[in-house]
Amino acid sequence: MGARNTRAGCPRSFLNQSWQTVAQLVTAVTAENLFAFRRGALHHRRRMSEMARIELLPLGKTITVEKGTPLQDVLFAQGVEFPCGGRGRCRGCKIKILAGDLPVTDEDRRVLTEAELASGWRLACRATAHEDLRIELAQWEAAILADHQSVFDFVPQDGLGVAVDLGTTTVVAQLADLRTGRVLAVRMGLNCQAKHGADVMSRVEFAVAGGGLGTLRDLVRGQIGGLIVELLEVSDGRAGELKHIVIVGNTVMHHLFCGFDVAPLAHTPFEPEHDGLHVFKARELGWNLPGEPSVRFLPCLGGFVGSDILAGILATKLHETETLSALIDLGTNGEIVVGNRDRLVCASTAAGPAFEGARISMGMRAATGAISEVRVSDGQLRCHVLGHTAPRGLCGSGLVDAVAAGLDLGWIRPNGRLANGDSLLLTDPVRLTQTDVRELQLAKGAIAAGVRVLVRTWGAQLEDIQRVSLAGAFGNYINRQSARRIGLIGFPLERVEPAGNTALLGAKLALFCLHESDGSYVEVLAKTRHITLHEDPEFQDTYVEEMLFPATNGA
Numbered sequence: 001m002g003a004r005n006t007r008a009g010c011p012r013s014f015l016n017q018s019w020q021t022v023a024q025l026v027t028a029v030t031a032e033n034l035f036a037f038r039r040g041a042l043h044h045r046r047r048m049s050e051m052a053r054i055e056l057l058p059l060g061k062t063i064t065v066e067k068g069t070p071l072q073d074v075l076f077a078q079g080v081e082f083p084c085g086g087r088g089r090c091r092g093c094k095i096k097i098l099a100g101d102l103p104v105t106d107e108d109r110r111v112l113t114e115a116e117l118a119s120g121w122r123l124a125c126r127a128t129a130h131e132d133l134r135i136e137l138a139q140w141e142a143a144i145l146a147d148h149q150s151v152f153d154f155v156p157q158d159g160l161g162v163a164v165d166l167g168t169t170t171v172v173a174q175l176a177d178l179r180t181g182r183v184l185a186v187r188m189g190l191n192c193q194a195k196h197g198a199d200v201m202s203r204v205e206f207a208v209a210g211g212g213l214g215t216l217r218d219l220v221r222g223q224i225g226g227l228i229v230e231l232l233e234v235s236d237g238r239a240g241e242l243k244h245i246v247i248v249g250n251t252v253m254h255h256l257f258c259g260f261d262v263a264p265l266a267h268t269p270f271e272p273e274h275d276g277l278h279v280f281k282a283r284e285l286g287w288n289l290p291g292e293p294s295v296r297f298l299p300c301l302g303g304f305v306g307s308d309i310l311a312g313i314l315a316t317k318l319h320e321t322e323t324l325s326a327l328i329d330l331g332t333n334g335e336i337v338v339g340n341r342d343r344l345v346c347a348s349t350a351a352g353p354a355f356e357g358a359r360i361s362m363g364m365r366a367a368t369g370a371i372s373e374v375r376v377s378d379g380q381l382r383c384h385v386l387g388h389t390a391p392r393g394l395c396g397s398g399l400v401d402a403v404a405a406g407l408d409l410g411w412i413r414p415n416g417r418l419a420n421g422d423s424l425l426l427t428d429p430v431r432l433t434q435t436d437v438r439e440l441q442l443a444k445g446a447i448a449a450g451v452r453v454l455v456r457t458w459g460a461q462l463e464d465i466q467r468v469s470l471a472g473a474f475g476n477y478i479n480r481q482s483a484r485r486i487g488l489i490g491f492p493l494e495r496v497e498p499a500g501n502t503a504l505l506g507a508k509l510a511l512f513c514l515h516e517s518d519g520s521y522v523e524v525l526a527k528t529r530h531i532t533l534h535e536d537p538e539f540q541d542t543y544v545e546e547m548l549f550p551a552t553n554g555a
Contacts, residue, residue: 050066050067051064051065051066051067052064052065052066052067052069052129052130052131052132052133053132053133054071054074054129054132054133054134054135055099055132055133055134055135056135056137057098057134057135057136057137065129067129067130067131068128068129068130069128069129070127070128070129071095071124071125071127071128071129072086072093072124072125072127072195073195074129075093075095075124075137082124082125082194082195082196082197082198086125086195086196087125088105088107088110088111088123088125088126089111090111090359091111091112091123092198093123093124093125094112094116094121094122094123094124095121095122095123095124095127095135095136095137096119096120096121096122096135096136096137097120097121097122097133097134097135098120098134098135098136099132099133099134100131100132100133100134101131102122102127102133104117104122105122105123105126105127107123107126108122108123108126111123124137154181154509154512154513155512155515155516156178156179156180156181157178157179157243157512157515158178158179158241158243159178159179159241159242159243159244160175160176160177160178160184160235160238160241160242160243161175161176161178161242161243161244161245161246161508161511161512162174162175162176162228162231162242162244162245162246162293162511163176163245163246163504163507163508163510163511164224164227164245164246164247164248164504164507165248165249165308165311165501165503165504165507166191166220166224166247166248166249166253166257166308167191167249167250167253167308167503168191168194168198168199168200168250168252168253168331169190169191169194169198169356170188170189170190170191171188171189171190171191171220171223171224171227172186172187172188172501172504173186173187173188173224173227173228173231174186174231174504174508175231175232175234175235176508176511176512178243178244178511178512181512183508184231184234184235185231185234185235187227187230187231188227189223189227191220191223192219192220192222192223193216193219193220193256196210196212196215196216198353199353200250200252200253200304200333201266203216203252203256203262204252204262204265204266205266207256207262208262208263208266213256213259213261213262214259216256217256217257217258217259220253220256220257221257221285221286221287222286224247224257225285225286225287225289228242228245228287228289229289232289232290239289239290239291240290240291241291242289242290242291242293243291243293243294244293244294244296244511244514245282245293245294245295245296246296246298246507246508246510246511246514246519247295247296247297247298247307247507248297248298248306248307248308248310248311248503248504248506248507248510249297249306249307249308249503250300250304250305250306250307250308250309250333250335251265251272251275251300251303251304251305251306252265252304252306253306253308254272254275254278254297254300254306254307255272255274257297258274258278258297260272260273260274261273265304269532269535270303270304270532271302271303272300272303275299275300275301275302276299276300276520277296277297277298277299277518277519277520277521278296278297279294279295279296279518279519280294280295280296280297281294281295282294282295296510296514296518296519298310298311298507298510298519298521299519299520299521299525301346301525301528301530302346302528302530303347303348303530303532304333304335304348305335305337305346305347305348305530306335308329308335308503308506309327309329309335309337309346309503310506310521310524310525311502311503311504311505311506311507311509311510312327312329312335312337312469312471312499312502312503312506313327313337313344313506313524313528314505314506314509314510314521314524315499315502315503315505315506315509316469316471316499316502318337318339318340318344318469319339319340319341319344319524319527320341321340321341321467322340322341323340323466323467324338324339324340324458324460324464324465324466325338325339325340325465325466325467325468325469326338326451326454326455326465326467326468326469327468327469327471327499327502328447328451328468328469328470328471328475328489329471329472329475329502329503330351330355330447330470330471330472330474330475330478331351331355331356331472331474333348333349333350333351334348334349334351334443334446334447334450335347335348336348336349336447336450336451336454337454337528338451338454338455338457338458338460338465339458339527339528342527343458343527343528343529344524344527344528344529345454345457345458345528345529345530345531346454346528346529346530346531347450347453347454347530347531347532347533348450348533349446349447349449349450349533350446351442351443351444351446351447354396354399354436354439354440354442354443355396355399355400355443355474356395356396356474357370357393357394357395357396357399359439360394360399360436360439361431361433361435361436362392362393362394362430362431363393363394363395363399363436364392364393364394364395365395366386366395366396366397366477367386367387367395368386368387368389369385369386369387369389369390369391369392369393370385370386370391370392370393370394370395370398371383371384371385371386371391371393371394371395371398371402371426371427371430372384372385372386372395372397372398372477373397373398373401373479374398374401374402374404374405374426375401375405376405376408376409379409381402381405381409381426381427383398383426383427383430384398385427391426391427391428391429391430392429392430393430394426394430394432394436396474396478397474397477397478397479398426399432399436399440400440400478400479400482400483400486400488401479401482402424402426402432403432403437403440403482403486403549404479404481404482404483404485404486405482406418406424406432406437407485407486407549407550407553408485408553411424412424412437412549413549414548414549414550414551415548415549416437416438416441416547416548416549417434418434418437422434440486441547441548441549442547444486444487444488444546444547445543445544445546445547446543446546447488448487448488448489448490448546449533449539449542449543449545449546450533450539451489451490452542452546453531453533453536453538453539453542454531456538457531457536462490462491465491465495466495467495467497468489468491468495468496468497469497469498469499469502470489470496470497470498470499471499471500471501471502471503472501472502472503475498475499476498476499476500476501477498480493480496481493483496484496485550485553486549486550487546487548487549487550
C-alpha cells in the first residue's frame with residue numbers, strides 16, 4: 001500500500017495533486033487580484049484627476065468635488081448665501097481666490113470693481129470648479145432664536161410633538177413632550193431654498209418663471225423631514241410616540257411647502273388662493289416616520305401675512321388682551337398686527353432687506369466681522385464687531401445704530417442727506433454711504449407708515465397702544481432707543497418689548513391645543529381683518545412722511 005498521511009488520512013499522491021490545484025488557484029486569483037488592483041488604482045488615479053479639492057478659509061475645511069461642479073451647489077451648505085438666487089445680480093456671494101485659478105465672468109466684471117477682480121474676488125454663483133482652489137469665505141454665525149423653554153399653560157397629553165418655524169432664512173424645529181411641556185431637543189439650519197433666492201419674491205420668481213415649484217417644495221420638505229429624524233434620534237427610544245407636527249411660516253413658505261401655485265402672489269392683488277389649514281400624513285410628504293403622525297401647516301391671515309403671524313398672535317395673546325396692543329415682525333416683509341380681544345387688523349409691508357444687511361454697500365448678516373452696535377462716545381463713533389475680529393461689514397442692528405448715532409452728531413440730516421460728503425466712515429474699512437441711508441429710510445418708512453395706517457383703521461391713535469411686541473431675530477436684538485431715534489417705532493420705550501421667536505412659540509402652543517382644536521383657528525381668523533396697504537388712499541402720503549428722520553431725539 002502506498003504511503004499515507006496519517007494525520008489527514010489522505011494518500012500522499014492525492015495530497016500533492018490537491019496542493020498543485022490550490023497553487024494554480026492561488027496563482028490565478030493572485031494574478032486576477034493584481035490585475036483588478038492595478039485596474040482599480042488606474043481608475044482611482046483617473047477619478048482623482050477628475051476631482052478638484054477646495055480648501056475653505058477661515059473654516060479650515062477641505063471638500064472634494066467633481067471638476068465642472070458649480071460652486072453654488074457646494075458652498076451654500078458651507079454658509080455662503082446667494083441673496084439674488086444665483087443670478088449674478090448682487091455682491092452677496094463674493095469669495096476670494098487665494099490659490100488656483102477662477103476665470104473672470106461677465107457678471108463679475110459688471111458687479112465687481114477692477115481692484116476687487118485683481119485681488120481675486122469673484123461671484124460664487126457664477127463660478128465653476130475646474131481645478132484645486134483655496135477660497136476665503138465668510139463663516140456665517142446667524143443668531144437663530146430657538147425659544148427653548150417658554151412657560152405656558154397646557155393640558156397634559158400622551159406622546160411627543162414637533163413644532164416647526166419655517167422661515168424664509170432659517171428653519172427651526174423643536175421636539176416637545178406633550179405630557180410635561182418640556183422641550184427635549186432643538187434642530188435648526190439655514191433654509192435650503194435660499195440657494196434660489198434670499199427673499200420670498202426671488203423664490204416666487206423661480207417657482208413661476210423658472211418652473212421651480214417642485215424643486216422648492218421638495219427641498220424644504222426634505223429638510224424638515226431630516227430635522228425631525230434628527231430630533232427623534234435623541235428622543236431616548238420614544239420615536240414611536242410622535243403624534244403631531246405643526247408647521248408655521250409666511251404665505252410663500254406655506255404655499256411652497258404645500259406645493260400650491262404661487263403665481264397669485266406674483267401680481268396684484270397678491271391674494272393667495274389656498275391659505276387655509278392643510279393637513280397631511282407624514283408618508284404623503286415622503287417622510288418615513290414611526291406612528292404616522294399628522295402634519296398641520298397652520299392657516300395664513302391674508303395676503304403675505306402668514307401662519308407665522310397667527311402663531312405670533314397666539315404667543316403674545318394679542319387675541320385675548322383687553323388693552324390695545326401691537327405685534328411687529330421686522331424683516332424683508334414687515335408684518336404688523338394691531339388689536340385686542342375684540343378685533344384685529346393686520347398687514348404686510350415690503351420693508352426691503354435693509355434690516356438684514358442686504359442692499360447695503362457693506363451689508364452682511366449678523367456674523368463674524370459684522371458691526372452689530374454703534375454708539376457715540378466723546379463725539380466719536382465706537383463700533384462693536386462680532387467675533388472680536390477685523391470689521392468687514394455692517395448688519396441690520398449696526399445699520400440702525402449707525403444712522404441713529406449720525407443723527408445725534410448732526411452728520412446725517414433729518415431728510416437723510418449726509419452732511420459731509422457721500423459716505424460716513426464707521427471704522428476702517430467699513431463705511432455708510434448715502435445709498436445705504438436711503439435704503440434704511442425706505443425700510444423704516446414702510447414699517448412706520450404701516451403701523452399708522454393700521455392704528456387709524458382700527459379707530460385709535462398711536463398713544464392708545466399700550467404694548468408693542470417686536471418679533472423675530474432682528475426685532476429681538478435691535479436697540480430700541482436707536483429704533484425710536486430713526487422713527488422706526490414711535491412709542492414710549494417702556495411699552496416696547498422684544499418678544500423672541502413668537503412663530504416657534506405659537507406653533508408649540510398649537511401642538512398642545514389639538515385636543516380641543518383642529519388647528520384652523522376659525523375664531524381668531526373671524527376677528528382678524530387683513531388690510532392691503534397699497535390700496536389705502538392715505539398710505540403713500542404717510543409713507544413719504546415717515547421716510548424722514550425725527551429732527552431730535554424724542555426719547
